[in-house]
Amino acid sequence: MTFLQELLIALVQGITEFLPISSSGHLILIPKLTDFPDQGPLIDVAVHVGSLLAIILYFRKDVMGLARGGFASVGLAKDDAQRRLFWFVVIGTIPAVALGLFLKLGGYLEGFRSTQLVATNLIVFGILLGLADRFGKETKAYEDMTLRDAILVGLAQAMALIPGTSRSGATMTAARALGYQRVESARFSFLLAIPAVAGAGLLAAFDLADATAQMQQDAIVAGILTFFTALATMVFLMNFLKKASMLVFVIYRVALGAALLAFL
Known part of the structure; x- marks a missing residue:
């Protein structure tokens, strides 16, 4: 991979991971819309890990709270509220982890790299x-989970393993339908991403250990570049959702999907 391709992948991942428009789909x-070769799922996971580090930094207070909840679960701290939220994040992660393992062990992930599937x-x-977003109430916060x-x-997050769905889009859709405020929907969506993406990153680490030195270098560079792009995007989105609806993202998704189907 050239540095230009690494930079392009990092920009695309960093911007689209947190906007509800499907990073994996983009x-x-x-490779389908440029002359670059397919970077493969290993690089895709590496840039998702870069996004994960941005989540941890931005939501560091919430992450520390979840950590206290984890300690409280084993009797090393006393924080019933954080313990409850910690277990809700764990439970919300199980469907995506289970489906992800099934798809990876079954060798089905490569079959999802279809432009038509992404467009649809x-x-x-x-x-x-x-x-x-239009009809969902705005009465609940993350702490009301x-x-x-x-x-x-x-379950919505598990659906997002299919490219074009969008992990943040699917989880925010579910949260908004359940009555969570826009900012709170994004907050829970990103916190829910931590164990799911960390698990995918751990699996990819074993594959990366067996990869060529060049592939390892490409993955590290792309991940670092993604971290900075993702952090900037997260700051933008959380401020944007305080003032506006998700209509612009809906229009973009439908327009891009229709254009891809027309192109095909």
Whole structure:
């Protein structure tokens, strides 16, 4: 990979990971719309880990709270509220981890790298996002999370393993449909991403250990570049959602999906 391709992948991942427009779908489109070769799922996971580090830095206070909840779960601290939220994040992560392992061990991930699949999911899940954001109430905050809500948002996150769906888009759609405020929907979506992406990164680390030195270097550079892009995007999105709806993202998804289908 050239540095230009690494930079392009990092920019695309860093921007699209947190906006509800599907980062994996856009990453798949890069080799199809440019002269660059397909970077492969290993690089895709590496840049997702770069995004993960940006989440941890931006939401460091929430992450520390979840850590206290984890310690409280084993009797090393006393914080019932954080313990409850910690377990809701864990429970919400299980569907994505289970489905991800099934797809990886079954060798199905490569079969998802289809432009038509990406285009269709951009449209379908974009419309669902628009409906949930338009008609969903704004009465709940992250601290109001219940077991039922955690499971439903977790199931939505599992759906996002299919490119074009968008992990942040699917989880925010579910959260908005359940009555969570826009900013709070994004907050829980990003915190829910931490264990899921960390798990995918751990699996990729084993593959990366067996990769060539050049592939390892490409993954590290792309991940670092993604971290800075993702951090800037997260700051923008959290401020944007305080003042505006998700309509612009819905329009973008539907327009891009329709253009891709027309191109095909």
